[in-house]
Amino acid sequence: MKPKILIARAIFPDVIARLANHFEVESNQEDRIFSGAELIEKMRDKEGLFSTMSERVSADVVNVSPKLKAVCNMAVGYNNIDLEAVTRAGIMATNTPDVLNETTADFAWALLMATARRVTESEHWLRAGKWNKWRYDGFLGADLHGSTLGIIGMGRIGQAIARRSTGFDMRVLYHNRSRLSEQLESAANHAEYVDKETLLRMADHLILALPYSPQVHHTIGAAELALMKPGATLVNIARGGIVDDAALIAALRDHRIASAGLDVFENEPALNPDFLTLSNVVLTPHIASASEPTRRAMADCAADNLIAAFSGQRPPDLLNPDVKPKA
Ligand code: GLV
Secondary structure, three states: OOOEEEEOOOOOHHHHHHHHOOOEEEOOOOOOOOOHHHHHHHHOOOOEEEEOOOOOEOHHHHHHOOOOOEEEEOOOOOOOEOHHHHHHOOOEEEOOOOOOHHHHHHHHHHHHHHHHOOHHHHHHHHHOOOOOOOOOOOOOOOOOOOOEEEEEOOOHHHHHHHHHHHHHOOEEEEEOOOOOOHHHHHHOOOOEEOOHHHHHHHOOEEEEOOOOOHHHOOOEOHHHHHHOOOOOEEEEOOOOOOEOHHHHHHHHHOOOOOEEEEOOOOOOOOOOHHHHHOOOEEEOOOOOOOOHHHHHHHHHHHHHHHHHHOOOOOOOOEOOOOOOOOO
């Protein structure tokens, strides 16, 4: 008998077909978001879970799923998974690293440019029929070329963002848990490692690219925003919760920083409605990795991990290498 798996959200039909060669698949092509209780109910008899960041894989899920062997997340971030509980229960957990680095870095730049040069704000104004003359001071923004880019979180995505700055002749400052090797710094447009306060004070543009964990909750709050330049832009392509959204809203409203470009939010998709009242913020619905090839690669990667976990192999993107997998 094939092992039973749940694919928790809608996904490319060919990926379901491939998984169906190996598993008895319960899918969710109507794309309902399961409540915690529904997920628990569905997981009782499952041996595998193809999850996304919208499923909270908690100790409660683990406790009701005695047969569960593998949770394969279609995301690089995995803060939706209680990794400790999963590991304790002998369940393998995987994510989808690398395949989305370049696409996500592209999008960080799209948001940065749209934010600094007021692309969406001016477009909304044009669409509202307000464009009746040119003005010398219409929608003045900030330059990217020749400016200082600060990056917090210099993993593979942060480095891909930094590499793109060479064409803009930018200075790159970064802050990270640990300093990169000289070789990696030099490949990342000669990025300079600085403490967080120096970075906040010196950056003209700040991009957040760090993974979420409780330790980095509200890495950017009122105190940090107060250190930033008044003309600075802030871009978050990382995770909701890294920025204190209420503090950011206050800073944008009072023009303590110029603008923000946000792809992720606290409590998404129910973002703080006050964002919608501000013109100096560009808002996108968590789509940084959403190019067709990359979303396909992520889905394939999660499926590869799931198939490997049941073929007696070590899944390529195992997050808990110390796990003692269930027989
Ligand atoms: C998207 O946010 C991801 O973690 O892949």
